[in-house]
Every structure is written in C-alpha cells, then in structure tokens.
Amino acid sequence: MVSPDRSQTATRLLRSSASHSYDPEVEIDWDAPLLPDAYFVPERRSSLYGTELWEGLSAEQRRTLTRHEVASIAGLGVWFETILMQLLLREYYKQDPTTPHAQYALTEVADECRHSVMFGRMIKKLECPVYRVGAFDDGLGKWLAATATGPRMYAAILIAEEILDSLQREAAADETVQPLVRMVSRIHVIEEARHVRYAREELARKVRAAGRKRLAYDRMVIARAAYLTGRRLIAPEVYRSVGIEPEVGVRAARANPHHRETMRWAAEKVVAYLRELDLIGGPGLALWRRSGLLSS
Numbered sequence: 001m002v003s004p005d006r007s008q009t010a011t012r013l014l015r016s017s018a019s020h021s022y023d024p025e026v027e028i029d030w031d032a033p034l035l036p037d038a039y040f041v042p043e044r045r046s047s048l049y050g051t052e053l054w055e056g057l058s059a060e061q062r063r064t065l066t067r068h069e070v071a072s073i074a075g076l077g078v079w080f081e082t083i084l085m086q087l088l089l090r091e092y093y094k095q096d097p098t099t100p101h102a103q104y105a106l107t108e109v110a111d112e113c114r115h116s117v118m119f120g121r122m123i124k125k126l127e128c129p130v131y132r133v134g135a136f137d138d139g140l141g142k143w144l145a146a147t148a149t150g151p152r153m154y155a156a157i158l159i160a161e162e163i164l165d166s167l168q169r170e171a172a173a174d175e176t177v178q179p180l181v182r183m184v185s186r187i188h189v190i191e192e193a194r195h196v197r198y199a200r201e202e203l204a205r206k207v208r209a210a211g212r213k214r215l216a217y218d219r220m221v222i223a224r225a226a227y228l229t230g231r232r233l234i235a236p237e238v239y240r241s242v243g244i245e246p247e248v249g250v251r252a253a254r255a256n257p258h259h260r261e262t263m264r265w266a267a268e269k270v271v272a273y274l275r276e277l278d279l280i281g282g283p284g285l286a287l288w289r290r291s292g293l294l295s296s
C-alpha cells in the first residue's frame with residue numbers, strides 16, 4: 001500500500017482547515033431551548049432500543065436515556081481528545097516547525113481544543129453528569145498519553161475517531177434528533193474527516209516502518225483500546241437516569257441485537273482498515289471479540 005507524500009497530504013489538509021473550520025462559540029446558539037419531543041441520538045441507536053426494558057420506559061424516559069447516552073459519548077470524546085492533543089503535541093515537538101506535516105499536527109490540536117470545549121458545553125446544556133472511564137482505563141489513558149507512538153498511537157486514535165464519525169454522521173442528518181446535537185455532530189464530522197485522513201496515512205507509514213516484534217506488541221495495545229471504546233462508549237451509569245441499575249442496563253444492552261448491530265456498524269470502516277494493515281489478530285483477538293466491534 002503506497003500512501004501519498006506526507007507533505008502533500010498535510011498541505012491539502014491545512015488548506016481545508018483554513019476554509020472549513022468552525023468556532024462552536026459562534027456557530028451554535030447555546031441559548032436556544034431544547035426541543036421537548038426530540039431524541040438525542042436516533043431512537044433506534046439507543047442501547048436499550050427494542051428490549052423489554054425499553055418497552056417499560058415512557059416516551060419521556062426514552063428521550064432522557066438518549067440524552068445521557070449522547071453525553072456519555074461526548075464524555076468519552078473529550079477524554080480521547082485530551083489524550084490525543086498530548087500525543088500530537090509531543091509529535092510536533094520532535095518535528096521541524098516549518099514543515100506542513102508538523103504544522104498540520106498543531107492545527108489538529110487546535111481543532112480538538114475547540115471540540116472538547118464544544119462537547120463540554122453540550123454536556124452542561126444537556127444537564128448530564130460528565131461520564132468518565134473507570135480507574136483502570138484512566139490509568140491506561142495516562143500511560144498512552146505519556147508513551148504512545150507509532151502504530152498503536154494512530155490506531156487507537158482512529159478507532160475512537162471513526163466510530164464517533166459513523167454515529168455523528170447519521171445523527172447530523174436525522175431530523176428526529178435535537179438540533180443542538182445535530183449541529184455539534186455536523187461540526188465534528190466535517191473537521192474530523194481531516195483527522196481521519198491524517199491518522200490513516202500516518203498509521204500505514206508507521207506500520208511499514210515497524211518491525212515484527214513491535215507490531216505484535218502494538219496489536220495487543222490496539223486491542224485493549226478497541227475493548228475500552230466498545231465497552232465504555234455507553235457508560236453503565238447512564239441507565240440510572242431512568243431508574244435502571246447499571247449492571248441490569250449493561251446486561252440488556254450487550255444482549256440487545258439492535259445495539260450489537262449499531263456497534264458493529266459504527267466500527268465497520270475502521271475494522272476493515274485495521275485488518276488491511278494486519279493490526280487485528282494474535283492474543284489481542286479475544287479482547288477485540290469482547291469489544292463488540294467485530295462482525296466476524
């Protein structure tokens with residue numbers, strides 16, 4: 001697989017950043033009231049949609065659950081972006097600041113800064129708690145932020161970015177979804193398309209440069225990142241918002257064919273790409289299977 005020249009891609013991405021970047025402070029009407037009857041993720045994407053628990057919820061409770069689900073996704077988004085900004089800054093630090101490739105890394109940090117502010121404001125507006133990963137994953141995140149380089153760095157980034165991209169692309173186009181969520185999704189999708197391009201190409205380069213031993217280790221770390229993303233996208237605590245115990249909600253969601261399909265669908269593109277680069281396999285495969293992101 002031959003990827004285009006690094007600086008050509010970066011130059012193109014810098015140009016696109018100049019013409020298609022959005023300031024959520026200006027673009028979004030944060031004072032507009034939320035619509036009383038709109039969902040916060042498309043109804044059928046709720047993790048409990050179609051289950052017995054879902055049948056037991058009132059229409060308002062169903063909307064409440066989707067409000068907490070989108071807050072959970074945004075919370076995980078902020079967490080990933082904060083790690084990513086650290087990684088990109090470290091990469092930038094090692095590079096020549098006059099090159100487009102280095103400048104694009106810094107431009108991406110600027111995008112992620114705006115995104116995390118936007119997600120934070122949205123969580124606040126939705127009056128939801130900040131759903132955070134557990135202590136173990138938090139430690140893993142700190143370790144990744146401090147040490148990740150090469151294939152594992154870019155693959156972990158891509159998993160999070162591409163799954164969010166699938167979900168947000170759909171939400172942005174769905175008229176049953178709250179206008180605020182649609183707007184946040186639209187801004188994120190447009191800007192993330194550049195990040196995905198940058199990470200995909202960079203990942204392919206890093207894989208070509210890595211040795212067999214390095215790749216075997218990275219496959220394991222990538223699998224753990226996939227597991228975390230699949231398992232934590234919807235925080236177990238969201239079910240409390242509608243009076244369901246977290247363990248009960250999690251069990252129902254994991255057994256829910258609609259939700260399983262949503263997770264597989266959201267991860268489809270990134271899984272295909274990681275497979276193409278031979279990054280899924282080895283001892284990490286069991287974690288991938290438990291992540292719920294694989295279709296076979």
Ligand SMILES: [Fe+2]
Pocket residue numbers: 081111112115188192
């Ligand atoms: Fe982002």
Ligand SMILES: [Fe+2]
Pocket residue numbers: 112161192195
């Ligand atoms: Fe991004």
